Amino acid sequence: MTVLVPVSVDDALAALQSKPGSTLLAGGTDYLVQVNFGHSRPADVIALRRVTQLRNWHRSGDTLTLGAGLTYTDFLDPELASMVPALAQAARTVGSPQIRNAGTLGGNVATASPAGDTLPVLIALDAEVVLQSAERGVRRVPLREFIVGVKRTVRESDELIVEVDVPVLAGGQEYLKVGTRNAMVISVAGVALVVDRVGQNVRCGLGSVGPVPLRCPQAEAYAATEIDWSAMSIHAGALGEFGRLAALAASPITDHRSTAEYRRHVVGVCAARALERVVSTHGGPDHD
Amino acid sequence: MTNSLSYSLLINGTQHDVAEGWIGESLLYVLRERLGLPGAKNACEQGECGSCSVLIDGSLVCSCLVMAAAVTDAEIFTVESIGTPDQLSDVQQAFVTNGAVQCGFCTPGLIMAVHDLLDHNAAPNDLEVREAISGNLCRCTGYGRIFEAVREVQIRRAGGVQ
Numbered sequence: 001m002t003v004l005v006p007v008s009v010d011d012a013l014a015a016l017q018s019k020p021g022s023t024l025l026a027g028g029t030d031y032l033v034q035v036n037f038g039h040s041r042p043a044d045v046i047a048l049r050r051v052t053q054l055r056n057w058h059r060s061g062d063t064l065t066l067g068a069g070l071t072y073t074d075f076l077d078p079e080l081a082s083m084v085p086a087l088a089q090a091a092r093t094v095g096s097p098q099i100r101n102a103g104t105l106g107g108n109v110a111t112a113s114p115a116g117d118t119l120p121v122l123i124a125l126d127a128e129v130v131l132q133s134a135e136r137g138v139r140r141v142p143l144r145e146f147i148v149g150v151k152r153t154v155r156e157s158d159e160l161i162v163e164v165d166v167p168v169l170a171g172g173q174e175y176l177k178v179g180t181r182n183a184m185v186i187s188v189a190g191v192a193l194v195v196d197r198v199g200q201n202v203r204c205g206l207g208s209v210g211p212v213p214l215r216c217p218q219a220e221a222y223a224a225t226e227i228d229w230s231a232m233s234i235h236a237g238a239l240g241e242f243g244r245l246a247a248l249a250a251s252p253i254t255d256h257r258s259t260a261e262y263r264r265h266v267v268g269v270c271a272a273r274a275l276e277r278v279v280s281t282h283g284g285p286d287h288d
Numbered sequence: 289m290t291n292s293l294s295y296s297l298l299i300n301g302t303q304h305d306v307a308e309g310w311i312g313e314s315l316l317y318v319l320r321e322r323l324g325l326p327g328a329k330n331a332c333e334q335g336e337c338g339s340c341s342v343l344i345d346g347s348l349v350c351s352c353l354v355m356a357a358a359v360t361d362a363e364i365f366t367v368e369s370i371g372t373p374d375q376l377s378d379v380q381q382a383f384v385t386n387g388a389v390q391c392g393f394c395t396p397g398l399i400m401a402v403h404d405l406l407d408h409n410a411a412p413n414d415l416e417v418r419e420a421i422s423g424n425l426c427r428c429t430g431y432g433r434i435f436e437a438v439r440e441v442q443i444r445r446a447g448g449v450q
Contacts, residue, residue, distance in 0.1 A: 029353050101349050
């Protein structure tokens, strides 16, 4: 029974190699709840809080590399928020200041909860997860392949999530989430919308409405053809159809937090609203 | 392999030895049950209520979600570091004066959260105040008097007279 507190990625990887079954502890906002309620009994723990390397970010061209140890509070930094606004919006909806100060990007990705708030944004951005192990070095896995089920990922037991790469895109972004109040809420449903003006496409990510974060290919294709890309506007009548198509992509269940029907409804409303916020609209909703 | 851990924590400027702790013990548990520092309150043990709020390396966090044995090199401050019974901090005094304390269970966490807010933002607007204490549940006051207390400290610190 050990708690190791490495100060570098190399030390953390060496520790993980010597004890591959170790629990990697980032912010602890999910894991300590399990421990407190007796659902998990840690044996060997590698705490990542002192690996300051993991809290760095840098931009190289149009790629933004985000350290896995960045906290939700870190994402509220105006400079970072300006490059990935939907990620900042999602971060701000997480928990409370206390939770945002502790919880990390890497923790959210590794935990892979269907309700993880950064995940709809990351899948909309086609984020890549960068994993590292002492033995095999670095490998990169697209987020959409990284999460394979409810709280299940393809991370190997000797691997550490070191970074998440996302593109810096020109175009509006939005994250909308529904819960019972504005703070301290686990998402009933969440919708991330990202517009790429250069590539002339729209990407829509959904959270809490399936075992893994989902994309909405039909809705995305529809929006891309309906948007007047030179004016960055869309006919108001297209918003509802976009929402309807997004809702079709959802695969929600009924549980203690909400019903499948309501979750699907939320996706439709929030997707349409998000699109309305990131492009201008023309015409009335009743005309075509 | 041993089944217990012994380590030391720097709390409120003093080193405290923890002998034979269990690896999974939260900082909240260690503070209250091992070190005789019961200021941080134990309510939800899942980061929902904020009544166990402490500062770790300058960040406000829920001590129930901190593994104690992982913060051996950190600077920890609890509500016990704020004011004394004879000399309350300005935030504590404002809570008393404004009737922002009823049952008192949430108060230590709120005192930590409000100090943290006003130490970083001397002039928060209403939304910022609400957001700053959104993770601190109070089931008695309805928050109105807490907001009044925060406002009073803000005005006093700015040199104004209430």
